[in-house]
Amino acid sequence: MSDFLHAENNPDVGSVYIRENGELYKLNPVSGGVNNAVTKPKPSRLFSKRFSVELCMYKENDNGRTDHFIFTYTKEGNLRYSAKSLFSLVLSFIADNIHHVDSLIGFPEQIGEKLFYAADARQRFTEPRTGFRALQKFIDAYGSLVLQVLCLRNRYLVISEKLEEIKSFRDLTCLDLSYCKLGDDHELLEHITKETLSSLIRLLLKDNCLSDSGLRKMTAPVRVMRKGLENLSILDLSYNPGITNKGVSFLLSFKKLNYLDLSGTGIKDRKVAIQRIQAQIDLVYSEVPLKEFDHSCKTEGWAEQTLLQWEHIILEAIMPQRSLKSRKAAQRFYGKRPRTEEPFESPLGEEHRKTCGNLQFYKETVQMCSLPLLKKKTEELQCERTPSAELKEQSLTTRHLGLLREDWDLLNMY
Template sequence: MYSNDDVVHDGTIYVREKGELHCVNNAREAGSYSLWPGYPPVKRKPTRLFEKDFSVRLCIDNVTASSSKRKDHFVFTYNSEGSLRYTAKSLFDTCLLYIADNVQHIESLVGFPEQMADRLFTAAEEKQKFSNSETGLRALQVFCEAYGDLVLRSLCLRNRFSLLSEKLEEIKTFQSLQCLDLHGCKLGDGHEIFEHLTSDQLGSSLSQLSLGANCLSDPGLQKLTAPVRVMKRGLQNLKLLDVSYNPISERAVGYLACFRKLQGLDLSETLIKPGMSLNKLLWSKMRLVPSDTPVAVFNHSCCKTEGWAQEVVNQWEVNGAKLPEKDIKPRTNALHFYGRERFVRETLNSTPVLCNKSDDVILRLQFYRPALQEEIAVDADSKTDTPAQKGMKRKRSMENEKAVVNSKSSKRQSVSSFSAEDLDLLNSY
């Protein structure tokens, strides 16, 4: 603060105590002293190191990157008089910031308390460590391996196909998702995300999946359901499935029959035509009945991105939408105008073509599993029928039993001998 020429070294020592400076060893302040021998003593006021309106300003050199990080160790505030004051952060906060700066070098967080991990994740997120292409993937892997669904339990990527393509490797680290919305992501039949969906860890936790408006056909659904049908692994705990606005036929319903725990299915705006044959097929294989009114779970209002990484996904989208700074060269400006800027604008405003229909025109084919009481009520209604109606129902039941026996025999034959397409799918895994 002072140079050696400005400071007078007279042996005086000052001590700061409770915000005030005190002189310790100044002999002239103890009592009084005489200016000249023989004259009466004169009382002397205690000396001050600084004036009353003196303020201290913290100066930090910004020469190197390491010196600029020193600002993180202080908290700057203003007092009532408008002077800047600073206090040092606690040792815990300082260590937390240091670990957040080097989160990609952490080997494992298994067994680390969840409360501390939450604060560490927030500190790393503020420093945008997960948005960095060099450190983001490793940092997410460390947290996902230790905390699973706490990091992210629900992910909504509705109409965000560019975000899915740019951050596919980071999205694959979320292996404890319970709800995943991929509506309008233009996946097709051979997207890489299908391998992640059919993995053992994600397949055991995922219960809600939306694949609407993805140009998904029968071969795509066959590939998606092959691990469950053939190897009994994958999406075995799936309860809600949305495959609407896809060019799939009634043949794909046979592939979906492997989802035994399915409680809701949306087949709206597909190549499947409504009818009694479809209703019987879904009831016999999955115990699903058609819904006269729109099912609330398929309006996608309840599917949101939830978890610690919610803001991380928002950072990915914001950073992906940022346009590079324009260059002075006209050719570069033209490329930006017709290239990246137009791509981002279409990405943010794009919606599936098939979804641009009014509710009255949309052909809804939504099915749900009725409750146990409804099934009992249906059985109770059959007891109040007339003898003639009972005789007709007995004949129908006998015919249904014969059809079931024939279907079971055909199933046994199909299980014993797989088709060539299923064998090709088995060889691909």
């Protein structure tokens, strides 16, 4: 012991304490003796006073690793950390590399939901290269759980930018495309008529610049092949001025319709349209606006936040263009006339929308009216219907609508 203390080349190791018989003694390094006075050592600190913690997550230099600890504070204000569970670490790793996963078919729904939310929190579905492929894996494995109700009301920018992602959503029961100005030849309308969306029950196409030719394309698979929108129960075609009495004949193929809205369309002979709809698909004209056509559609499913992220990114990309107003003002000051782009307005003005009558239909149940009343209404309809040559020609054309050459050309495209 003394040799060790008096060694010349021995570095300074600080104070040395010796415990004997339950008492603590401090060894004097200079004299080599033992100080009998019991001295209490200073309390040791795990961290220095100026110690600070910084959570370094999702940085480029961490080689894909994230923080594996959870930092919390106790009631006394002390910092406490605990390790994450192995399940959360594995879930985070798979969510970061979801584009490398081959398939999720066979995984439980509980794990799939947690994995989807973890990938959505990391914005893996918004990446331009791998986002669509990652989203497709969840849709193939879980179907309607990813998205069951899709509301794209007045979101034509999202439709134009994320059309392929929107088309990948299958097993939808409700689709709201109101105020999107799609027109008759839009790719999304063609996708709706395919067999992949045969589960649609509610379809809202309010104010979409549709005409009779658009209805003919939509109803061609149902009229000829009995496929497509055969399970449709609620259909909103209001405020499409291009739909006339000729387009009503294409709607008669939807035998499962319970509610139909044709308000604000170009139908001139309302009485003939009401009689045909009531006689062939058993829909009764409603004098009071129906609550089924109120805007109560809301996106439901795991991908609800994903749609909000898409819309937020698209709006952020458009925001810099608004800063060009000052430049346009400068051009106006120097005599230059900038090109102004006015927003597209609907062919129907607000005054016309207020003055146009309500043209909504619903299906009466057996409990609402008795059989004698039904017989009486059918007899009144038969008396009101005039056996004119025009109605006979219309009935003949509706019977042979599935045999037109234009319809077969459309069906060959599917």
